[in-house]
Amino acid sequence: MPTRFKGYMGRMLRIDLTTRQVSEYPITDEQRELYLGGKVMAARILADLITGPVDPFGPENVVVVTTGPLTGTGAPMTSRFNVSTISPLTGLLTSSNCGGSFGLHLKKAGCDGLVITGRAESPVWVEITEGGVRFRDAAQLWGLTTGATQAALPPRTGKLVIGPAGENRVRYASLASDERMAARAGVGAVFGAKNLKALVAHGRLAVPVADPERVKALHRGWTQDLRSHPITGNQLPRLGTAGLLSMMQAHRMLATRNFSRGRFDQFDAVSGETLAEEHLVHNGGCTGCPVHCGREVYLPDDQPETGDERSAYALTAATEPAEGAPATAETPPSDGRAEAGQKRRKVKGPELETLVLLGPNLENADLNEIIRWNYQLDELGMDSISTGGTIAFAMELNEKGLWENGLRFGEVKNLPQLFDDIAHRRGIGDLLAEGSRRLAQRFGGMGFAMQVKGLELPAYEPRAAVGQGLGYAVSNRGGCHLNAGYLAVLEGLGLEMDPHTPRAKAALTILMQDLMEAISAAGNCLFSSYNVFPAALLNRPNGWLTRAVNRVLPWLGGPVALLHRMRWLPVHLPGLPVTRSLAAVTGMRMDLGRLKAIGERGYNLERLVNTRLGVTAADDDLPERLKSVEQVPGDPRTRVPLEPMKRQYYRLRGWTPDGVPTPALLRRLRIQ
Numbered sequence: 286m287p288t289r290f291k292g293y294m295g296r297m298l299r300i301d302l303t304t305r306q307v308s309e310y311p312i313t314d315e316q317r318e319l320y321l322g323g324k325v326m327a328a329r330i331l332a333d334l335i336t337g338p339v340d341p342f343g344p345e346n347v348v349v350v351t352t353g354p355l356t357g358t359g360a361p362m363t364s365r366f367n368v369s370t371i372s373p374l375t376g377l378l379t380s381s382n383c384g385g386s387f388g389l390h391l392k393k394a395g396c397d398g399l400v401i402t403g404r405a406e407s408p409v410w411v412e413i414t415e416g417g418v419r420f421r422d423a424a425q426l427w428g429l430t431t432g433a434t435q436a437a438l439p440p441r442t443g444k445l446v447i448g449p450a451g452e453n454r455v456r457y458a459s460l461a462s463d464e465r466m467a468a469r470a471g472v473g474a475v476f477g478a479k480n481l482k483a484l485v486a487h488g489r490l491a492v493p494v495a496d497p498e499r500v501k502a503l504h505r506g507w508t509q510d511l512r513s514h515p516i517t518g519n520q521l522p523r524l525g526t527a528g529l530l531s532m533m534q535a536h537r538m539l540a541t542r543n544f545s546r547g548r549f550d551q552f553d554a555v556s557g558e559t560l561a562e563e564h565l566v567h568n569g570g571c572t573g574c575p576v577h578c579g580r581e582v583y584l585p586d587d588q589p590e591t592g593d594e595r596s597a598y599a600l601t602a603a604t605e606p607a608e609g610a611p612a613t614a615e616t617p618p619s620d621g622r623a624e625a626g627q628k629r630r631k632v633k634g635p636e637l638e639t640l641v642l643l644g645p646n647l648e649n650a651d652l653n654e655i656i657r658w659n660y661q662l663d664e665l666g667m668d669s670i671s672t673g674g675t676i677a678f679a680m681e682l683n684e685k686g687l688w689e690n691g692l693r694f695g696e697v698k699n700l701p702q703l704f705d706d707i708a709h710r711r712g713i714g715d716l717l718a719e720g721s722r723r724l725a726q727r728f729g730g731m732g733f734a735m736q737v738k739g740l741e742l743p744a745y746e747p748r749a750a751v752g753q754g755l756g757y758a759v760s761n762r763g764g765c766h767l768n769a770g771y772l773a774v775l776e777g778l779g780l781e782m783d784p785h786t787p788r789a790k791a792a793l794t795i796l797m798q799d800l801m802e803a804i805s806a807a808g809n810c811l812f813s814s815y816n817v818f819p820a821a822l823l824n825r826p827n828g829w830l831t832r833a834v835n836r837v838l839p840w841l842g843g844p845v846a847l848l849h850r851m852r853w854l855p856v857h858l859p860g861l862p863v864t865r866s867l868a869a870v871t872g873m874r875m876d877l878g879r880l881k882a883i884g885e886r887g888y889n890l891e892r893l894v895n896t897r898l899g900v901t902a903a904d905d906d907l908p909e910r911l912k913s914v915e916q917v918p919g920d921p922r923t924r925v926p927l928e929p930m931k932r933q934y935y936r937l938r939g940w941t942p943d944g945v946p947t948p949a950l951l952r953r954l955r956i957q
């Protein structure tokens with residue numbers, strides 16, 4: 286639908302895989318102002334289309350792929366797109382964000398997003414161009430890994446693909462775009478259930494902006510700010526996300542042995558420093574990103590087989606391009622992978638979550654193995670967080686005699702075969718493919734199944750950061766550190782407020798959640814929000830000002846709650862240039878108050894959808910181990926005091942005691 290705002294292409298396509306009909310999904314300018322784009326706009330669409338329980342694997346499930354208005358405008362850290370659907374792992378609305386190039390190419394093709402329904406009769410890949418949509422036979426792609434699939438598809442296009450895990454409906458299967466993954470909560474399995482192997486987008490359209498000169502100046506200054514900040518200009522480029530691992534060890538926040546401890550004696554063997562010193566080839570990043578937090582490493586020799594390893598040469602030679610498709614190159618495009626058997630391949634290095642969930646959490650200190658596994662899981666199209674969390678739980682089930690499966694902490698040489706078995710649902714892999722909650726329902730041990738709402742927890746042990754624990758519990762998509770509000774950054778991984786006090790944690794969690802929702806909706810990487818934290822505080826962690834801020838933060842619950850209730854904040858934060866950028870790009874009126882309202886609206890809208898799907902306060906919970914077992918024996922503060930924080934969170938959110946947004950709140954937010 287045409288728009289008066291810039292930053293948008295003005296077209297959202299609805300693609301019915303069953304009938305192969307394509308139409309325009311109407312988005313009004315009022316909705317653009319209220320929901321902006323990304324996951325917040327996707328929540329609006331799903332709220333309109335999903336009115337009650339659905340089978341995540343059924344044709345009635347809907348997949349929404351969305352970009353943000355800053356995507357493709359040259360704004361730093363905006364090579365992002367979002368995939369939302371009803372998760373086969375949690376049964377709830379989920380969103381998964383990705384830094385691959387698909388979103389950029391989708392906007393070049395003249396689309397802000399896609400609404401995908403139905404189920405194809407046989408495997409297909411779908412091509413989106415300026416001229417329309419074409420359905421292509423994917424029979425020869427079915428069974429291929431994510432790398433082989435992308436190499437076989439037309440070059441110089443944006444690609445979003447599944448691997449064998451998605452095809453076999455592993456409940457935590459992921460999507461791949463380039464070497465970046467939309468990994469969480471099984472979005473890849475929904476593609477597989479729809480017989481959708483890949484989306485391909487390409488075009489030559491430019492994203493319009495309202496004030497080109499202002500946009501250039503703002504983005505130039507924004508880039509300089511990112512490069513001068515201690516996190517985005519130093520820590521992330523130097524060590525990547527893995528740089529947090531040593532800090533987590535120091536703060537007892539490092540998930541170890543299925544979250545039974547917060548420290549790992551051999552942590553240094555898998556730390557970001559060791560990864561950088563012994564394995565890093567160079568750092569890189571998503572398109573247009575000045576931070577370059579990504580790691581490129583050599584794949585160690587004798588790598589495991591990961592399924593069909595046919596080269597792009599062989600597949601291209603055997604396949605004629607579909608009618609109207611761009612011609613494939615005579616040589617396969619370079620995507621960082623090589624033909625099977627070739628040694629010293631350069632591949633994407635593991636991120637923090639992968640290092641921890643496949644390292645300390647399994648009592649594994651072999652970094653070479655984690656590098657191999659990271660590559661293998663990406664090729665299979667499988668979330669490394671849920672994979673590591675599910676296997677750790679299975680190891681403890683075995684240890685306690687609840688399920689004799691042969692898996693033991695510290696014994697990891699058989700894992701490559703196990704990963705392949707999970708992806709193809711062979712043997713015990715078929716059970717592991719269901720995730721830890723379903724394993725607990727079958728074998729017992731729910732109290733130490735490290736999941737929330739069915740989604741396995743990421744690397745942060747919340748008994749050493751209770752605000753992070755609250756965020757896990759109330760997160761709309763389940764055990765997610767980002768949808769949780771990422772309060773760990775205030776509780777030891779940036780600032781160091783008291784990590785065990787419940788004071789102010791509810792109010793701060795809400796503030797962080799709402800801002801991060803809105804930043805994501807704009808099309809930004811959430812790492813751009815690090816600049817909100819003044820460099821002076823981070824550069825001088827022992828300085829008087831930083832110590833004072835850390836002491837004061839637990840007493841700011843009231844002021845932060847007041848800020849949450851304020852609807853009129855006509856200011857721009859110096860460390861949050863996204864508001865000025867949105868105004869210059871789109872021509873909308875934008876300030877901190879409006880941005881925060883978009884995030885709050887999105888968070889409540891997702892909650893509203895989840896209540897339709899059966900979520901209640903009882904689901905906003907943590908595994909009993911984290912609430913009842915002291916991480917440090919004899920220290921009762923090293924448990925998560927969830928219930929009082931949760932009650933305060935509901936009250937400040939404007940939810941009922943059962944965790945439901947009130948009609949008055951929905952009216953005020955203009956959701957209904």
